Amino acid sequence: MSRTIAALYRLFYDGVLCRLPEPTAIALGQAALRALPFDRLPVFRLEDPRLPVTLGGVRLPNPVVLAAQYYDPRILCRAMGLGFGAVTTKTITLNPRPGHPQPNLVRVRSAAGPGLVNCNGFQNPGLDAFRASLTGLRHRVPLIVSVAGESVEDYVTLVRALGPFGDLVEINISSPNTRLVYAWSERPRELRGVLEALAAVSPRPLIVKLSPDFAEANEHDIIPAALEAGVRIVNYGNTRRIDEPRLSQGSGGLSGPEIFPATLDNLRRTRKRFGDALEIVATGGVDSPDKAAALLAEGARAVGYFTGFITRGPILARRILEHLLHAA
Ligand SMILES: Cc1cc2nc3c(=O)[nH]c(=O)nc-3n(C[C@H](O)[C@H](O)[C@H](O)COP(=O)(O)O)c2cc1C
Secondary structure, eight states: OHHHHHHHHHHHHHHTGGGSOHHHHHHHHHHHHHHSOGGGSGGGOOOOTTSOEEETTEEESSSEEEEEEEOOHHHHHHHTTTTOSEEEEEEEOSSOBOOSOSOOEEEEEETTEEEEEEOOOOOBOOHHHHHHHHTTOOOSSOEEEEEOOSSHHHHHHHHHHHGGGSSEEEEEOOOTTSHHHHGGGGOHHHHHHHHHHHHHHOSSOEEEEEOGGGHHHIIIIIHHHHHHHTOOEEEEOOOEEEEOTTSTTSEEEEESGGGHHHHHHHHHHHHHHHGGGOEEEEESSOOSHHHHHHHHHTTOSEEEESHHHHHTOTTHHHHHHHHHHHHO
16 A cells, blocks of 8 residues: 555655745645644554653654754644654754755656755744644654754754753754854864754753765764763764755765765764664655664664655555565
8 A cells, every 4th residue: 555655655756846946845835744643544644562662761652753944833734643753853953044046956867766856944933932833743753943043042942942841952053054163063173062062951952963065074073072071963964065066056965876875874874873872863865664764774763864755655654664564
């Protein structure tokens, strides 16, 4: 059944969504997620006692995480019923941000399969409105709240205010579309101060989301600083920065299967270097059950994806879980 749904979705993605202008396709996809109760259909979920994992001590019903992109609570709630073991919010900033102008998302297709390049620029409602919208959101599975700031004070305010609404908090220092956030990876010393301050105030376990563009800094400076501050989880990672003349900013973050080989390499190296001291959420390019299984076999505590949700549809989580159980 899940195989048939996956095949039908591919036809829909290639035949309908890919023929629409990107903003129309996004609007259509999000309207469908808000309106259609896919999450009531058991076919999108799979529960089994062999699937749960812990992340920072928090129990996830399975190791598949929806990566950061959505902030609408109706979509977050829906996604929680679509087979994921945890759902991550869009990165939230102190003040509302309109994001970068259109075009801010384009499709790409390589031999590896369909991907995206975005320069979304953290379009989000800001701390106060987002916090109000989370009141009443039932955590059908753990919620990971993602935040980004331009100073230690910003991060501290965000983590204090939003932490209680999540089960874990993700510190985004890696989105390539806003210079001020991306540049944190170039200032590992200052970042150490941020991590120490956040570890002292966070009401929930912290995750640091890393950029695949800064492997050297990540592994020599940032992860050791995180561990010393008491932050034991990294999400490796975000999109890869590339030039893309079709976007309003002339560059953006590449996501999808083209970045999978780097995700696997980054995971292998990091696991070898830091061993069990570090819990790793491996994100980047997962769009099939075997890619998810390969990352888990290499020691990822969980796997995250976003682009696969768009290109392979909401059945992908279920397909991954079936594959994991079959291999168990
Ligand atoms: C349109 C779009 C918006 C995104 N917004 C965020 C964000 O707000 N915060 C963040 O940490 N990552 C964001 N990401 C990155 C994803 O969460 C993920 O780390 C990245 O796309 C790599 O995984 P994937 O290849 O499975 O998509 C975004 C990605 C896309 C395509």
